[in-house]
Each structure stands twice: as structure tokens, then as C-alpha cells.
Amino acid sequence: MTMQKTVLAVLAAVLMLSMSAPAKAQSGLFDAIGKEHTKEGSPERKLLQGLGTIMRSTQGLDYKSELALGESLALKGFERYGMPVEDKHVRRFVNLMGNALAMNSNRPDIPYHFVVVKSPLKNAFSCPGGIIILSSGLVKSLMTEGQLANVLAHEIAHVAQKHAVKTIQQGQLLQGLSQMTAAGMQGEEGRKFQKAVSNMATTLFDTGLSHSMEFEADRLGMQTAYRTGYSPHAMIEVLRILEERQKGSTVKGSWYGTHPPLDQRIAKLNGELKAYPDWKELRNSTGRLNWYKERIP
């Protein structure tokens, strides 16, 4: 049998077996079959090891570990962007709105925390485990409560879909760290954890998540806003506001630098809007936002 045929035969067998195996067993299955049926160092062995790694990378971290990563990333976020706005009314407002949206998100069974930080950059990002950080510059540029709701819903979607975690898992940074422990933070595991946080920070603050993740967050965010009772059209308005103010704005570390081009996102969202024919009847402005905006330094 030629090498290609061997690879195909093994792959077909593995595929059939993996379809009937529980997700957690699948990565081990690829490794086991690789060891049994392929030679050390052979292309077939390497291919199967690679598949095992991919399967491992899709297995979830437990919530506690996810939150530990998120808290560590949030600390880096404060360092990079600024400290939280202290006004208690602003803090409560974003948390009430954020939780109203989270109830209707596709991950409504974890706690969420929302915080506005003092930064002129227009940015928002979400840390694993449900910590969502918005810059004061972004909040102050918005005109309606519906627009803020859509931004929060977009960020909730990133948490719900575990986008940041998936990004570092693809880089194999979390292998062996599925259940982190404080004791394990010493030594090699601690170094891996630090590297994972550092890579997430680079992704979220500078290079951005993949375009497909951003489009997915736009789509799901719109859905969550709609289900809550906010107009999904307000997300298009947010992007138009950002588009208008793009000229002369700082790109590095802002939504301009970390998200797909605004015209592409607007075009996709205009398509999505067709799923919500009654969007005009939903709430956008409640008259509440300005009072809170004025309290933000």
C-alpha cells in the first residue's frame, strides 16, 4: 500500500471510530491508533498526532480555570487601558444592562461582570469567564442605550463562544492546563499560564481575534440584543459612528485595529437584519444613557 493509501485508510478508520466516541476520548483515540498502526517519526504518525492535538484543543477548560485566565487578563487590561471608572451609578448601570442581556445570551449560566475603564481609545474586549471591559472613550461616543446594549451583547458573545480561549488553544498553549491549580502555578505550569495570558492580551489588545469570530460575535450579539428587546439595528449604528470618527483616531489598541474593516461588518449586519423584520418596533433610545455618560470622566 502506498503511503497516501495508508494515511487515507487510517484516517477513514479513525473518522468512523471517532464519530462514535465521546469527545474527551477522541484525542486519545488518535494518539492510540497512531502508536499502534504507524511507525515512530513517520508522516502518518505525525498526522495522527496532529489530529489528537486539534481534538485536545477543542476540549473545554473547566470554568474555574477559564475565570482564572480571565481575571489575569483583566489585570493586564487595566494596566494597558486604565483603571475602572469609580462612579457607582455608572458601575451599576452597565452591570444591570449587561446582565439583562446575558440572561438571553447563548451562555446564560455563568456570572458576568462589566466594567468601564478610563481610556480615550474606543475599545471593548471580553476576558474568559465573563469579565467585560469597555473603554470610556467608546461608551461616550455612543448615542443611545440600544447602541451600548449591542456592544455589550457582542462582547458577551465572545465570552459565550470562548473565542479568546479557543485562540490560545489553537496555539497549544493550554495543553495540560485543563484544570489549573494554585499549587500548579509554580514552575512550568505557571510559566505556561503566564504565556497564555500574554498571548491572549496580544490577540485582544493588538492583533485581534479572527474575522470569522468577530462576525459570529456581531451576529450572536444582534440576536441577544433583539431577544432582550433592544433594536438590533443599533449595532449597525455603532459601526457607523465608529466609521465617521475613524479619521484621525488612534488605531493601535482600539476597535479600529483589532476588528475587521467596518464596511465589511456593516454589509454583513445589514444582511442579518432581515431576520428581524420588526426591529423598528424595538427599543433603542430610553433617554437614560446621557445621564450616565456625563458621570464618566
Next chain:
Amino acid sequence: MTKRIIPMTLLFVALAVTALAARYVWVASEGTELKNEPKGASAVVVDLKLDERLSVLDRAGRWYKVKTDAGKSGWVYRGRISSQKPAREKAKGAPGLFGSLDSDIAANRASTDRAMRGLSPEAEAYAKATKTPEEYQKALDSVMALKVTREEVIEFLRKGKIGEFAQ
């Protein structure tokens, strides 16, 4: 002829009623309430569980009249249900959206616990290893300690006339 039309009509009506009754929706939102009438301010019949199956009996605007498997009937807001059973990966070990914080007493207790506990030990170890200034840790701890209850969120929606509270 008339004799034939009446049974046919009855058959169609029976089929239509069966089709409607056989249609299911699933609770897709945390904190979903079954209401006595199709409006947000109406009395609550029962609190519904996430992913609970409901039979659709009728529809009025953005409200669905439904029946639980336990036999309770009432109205549920459109945004809180899904036409497909949600494929959800349970967050193992997570305390839930509002955790045990649905009463003020529990909220106070939990907030105190949180203030005493601080950040997760792993994040604290990370902060120590990376020499993260203490002010950032204190700021994050304060963010994590702020809790809102389900009742407060409902009141926020009611005051803003949002979703089921829209007129």
C-alpha cells in the same frame, strides 16, 4: 354533500389543533417566568427552568401561550424561548448567572465572602509572579464584588420599557 363537508372541516380543525399542540419551544433564557397574562407586569404563574420544554397553545404578538410538562399554563415572552432545544455545554463549577444571589441576604453574605476571598488563587499567583501592582488587583476585586440581583435586572428592564415591558 353537506354531510361530507362537516366531517372534513372537523378533521381539518382537529389536525390544526393537534399540529399547534404538538409544537414545542424551549426556555432559552435564565430567569424566565410564566405569566398569567401576555404582559410583563402580569402575575407570575411559575418560574421556568433553563432548557425546559413547553407546548405551544397560542400566540399573541410577542407572547406565546404555553403549557409546561407539569401541566401549568400561561404566557411567556418571545425573547425567552427558542424553537429548537438549545445545544448547551454546561459550565461545570460555575455559580450561575445570579448564583445564589436572588435575595438580599444571600447577596450580602456572598459579597462579604467575595471581599474576604479576593481573586482566584491562580490569578493572585499570576499577579505576584508578574509583579502586577496591588492597585490593579484591588480594582478588579471591587469589579468582581459588585453583584446585581435578578429582581434588580427586571426592574431595570421595566423602567426602560424594554422587551416584555414595552408597551
